[in-house]
Amino acid sequence: MSIISPAFKGYIKLRQSAIDNYVLNPIDTQKQVFNNLIGSAQFTEYGKKYSFDKIDNVIDFKKNVPINDYDTLKPYIQRIREGNQNILWPSPITWFAKSSGTTSDKSKFIPVSKESLDDNHYKAGKDVLTLYLRSFPQSSVLSGKCLIIGGSHQINQLNADSFFGDLSAVMLQNMPWFGQMGRTPDLATALMDEWEAKIEKIAHSTIEENVTYIAGVPTWTIVLIKRIFEIAGTNNLLDVWPNMELYIHGGVSFKPYRHQFEQYIPSRSMHYLETYNASEGFFAAQDEIGREGMLLFLNHGIYYEFMPMEEYGKEHPETLTLKEVELNKNYALVINTNGGLWRYLVGDTIQFTSLAPYRIKVTGRLKHFINAFGEEVIVDNSDHAIEKACAETGAIVNDYTAAPVYMTGQSNGAHEWIIEFEKLPCPLDVFVEKMDKALQLVNSDYEAKRHKDIALRMPIVHIMPKDGFNRWLKDKGKLGGQHKVPRLSNERKYLEEMLPYTQQ
Numbered sequence: 001m002s003i004i005s006p007a008f009k010g011y012i013k014l015r016q017s018a019i020d021n022y023v024l025n026p027i028d029t030q031k032q033v034f035n036n037l038i039g040s041a042q043f044t045e046y047g048k049k050y051s052f053d054k055i056d057n058v059i060d061f062k063k064n065v066p067i068n069d070y071d072t073l074k075p076y077i078q079r080i081r082e083g084n085q086n087i088l089w090p091s092p093i094t095w096f097a098k099s100s101g102t103t104s105d106k107s108k109f110i111p112v113s114k115e116s117l118d119d120n121h122y123k124a125g126k127d128v129l130t131l132y133l134r135s136f137p138q139s140s141v142l143s144g145k146c147l148i149i150g151g152s153h154q155i156n157q158l159n160a161d162s163f164f165g166d167l168s169a170v171m172l173q174n175m176p177w178f179g180q181m182g183r184t185p186d187l188a189t190a191l192m193d194e195w196e197a198k199i200e201k202i203a204h205s206t207i208e209e210n211v212t213y214i215a216g217v218p219t220w221t222i223v224l225i226k227r228i229f230e231i232a233g234t235n236n237l238l239d240v241w242p243n244m245e246l247y248i249h250g251g252v253s254f255k256p257y258r259h260q261f262e263q264y265i266p267s268r269s270m271h272y273l274e275t276y277n278a279s280e281g282f283f284a285a286q287d288e289i290g291r292e293g294m295l296l297f298l299n300h301g302i303y304y305e306f307m308p309m310e311e312y313g314k315e316h317p318e319t320l321t322l323k324e325v326e327l328n329k330n331y332a333l334v335i336n337t338n339g340g341l342w343r344y345l346v347g348d349t350i351q352f353t354s355l356a357p358y359r360i361k362v363t364g365r366l367k368h369f370i371n372a373f374g375e376e377v378i379v380d381n382s383d384h385a386i387e388k389a390c391a392e393t394g395a396i397v398n399d400y401t402a403a404p405v406y407m408t409g410q411s412n413g414a415h416e417w418i419i420e421f422e423k424l425p426c427p428l429d430v431f432v433e434k435m436d437k438a439l440q441l442v443n444s445d446y447e448a449k450r451h452k453d454i455a456l457r458m459p460i461v462h463i464m465p466k467d468g469f470n471r472w473l474k475d476k477g478k479l480g481g482q483h484k485v486p487r488l489s490n491e492r493k494y495l496e497e498m499l500p501y502t503q504q
Helices: 006-024 026-041 045-049 058-064 070-081 114-135 167-174 177-181 195-206 218-232 255-264 379-393 428-442 444-453 468-475 493-503
Strands: 095-099 108-112 145-148 153-155 163-165 211-215 246-249 271-278 281-285 294-296 302-308 331-337 344-355 358-365 396-405 414-423 460-464
Touching: 006 026, 006 114, 026 045, 026 058, 026 302, 026 331, 070 095, 070 108, 095 167, 108 114, 108 167, 114 167, 114 271, 114 281, 163 167, 195 218, 218 246, 218 255, 218 396, 255 379, 255 396, 271 294, 281 331, 281 358, 358 379, 379 396, 379 428, 396 468, 396 493, 414 493, 428 444, 428 460, 460 493, 468 493
Parallel strands: 095 163, 145 211, 211 246, 246 271, 414 460
Antiparallel strands: 095 108, 153 163, 271 281, 281 294, 294 358, 302 331, 331 344, 344 358, 396 414
């Protein structure tokens, strides 16, 4: 039986009621969020510049306020980091989430207000458990601790009163005491900078804990599990944590990793729950285990807009409101938040898998795709192809990246891949053939370009030695936390950097 305090049971009932309310009234909920955001920020510097006090509806808002990315908001954010306030949001901003969603050399510092912590990140985190306990009311997940694999905390030296770190570190540092009681490892370990030493300490310090669920990016969770196996002398995580029942994942597609986790945790009672949590906000989580799509969080301090992909790159792109979206179409996500991000282009692409309720899936990044020949391959396609090839060959893939090989006078184009295998029980060419066929089945544009090798010949695949991608990340100073290998790129920069690591 679940061990849940009466107070938390009452909270869960309240959150279940709140979730039901916005599921039944999504448009009205978003309208209320919009009005609250505009009203709160009307006397900020940004609100005055764009006449928030004269904005009566979303149409006015779109006319007045431009689409932003990080670069256009950076001058405002820089001033906030230096100690100025009431710039983008009225309440004091003293924390910044250092964005690490890509391997870009440039860091982003996302303002984190008290409202964005309390009404977005923390509330959404509790709602994840609420959704899970609704599906599994007899769960014992709260009888133990959550193992959180997060980033590191650093002090922002520009202002003695301002701090920054990975989002997970910011949340841990500000988490109330009752939240700290339900998690492991201890705060000092969780906030360690040096990633390899951190993994070692987490492994040794948590192995005796009653861990019932884990939250973290799959790649680094696997690294930790392998080290725990070495220490404990087992290859079954249930030997270490017999009450383990839930893995909360996000950051990258879980498709290439599911089989690996099922081998590490061989239990039909083990559940996997996907979340969409970025530095800019906690946007969605699965409300039904095993069903594709995550419930969009509509009353968590974020007003959403959705940019059709054909609008991306235009000087004045059009965006859609929630009631205007359609199923299975790619949209760039645009957000307005209670941390002061206005019409902010997150950089992710999403599709709606359901409109009642509104569920989404992440299909890729605006800059992570391959379209050198009109094939329009997105990360959702490549993840599917890897998953299908693994299922048909018994292979296990740790990570991968791909980029185009451009046409020359002597040959047509191709996609060049680097794949790190945990296991490859078949010849590489067999795996590549299965992957290529799966990609053709899921993407008709790619299939057309591959027909008789007209534009694209067979993919070129290099095997990355184990931990090769980690060596690349470490050499770039990006090892650990939420840093990820870019799955796809329409240019060869990343792939060229990684190719020498295939020879090590």
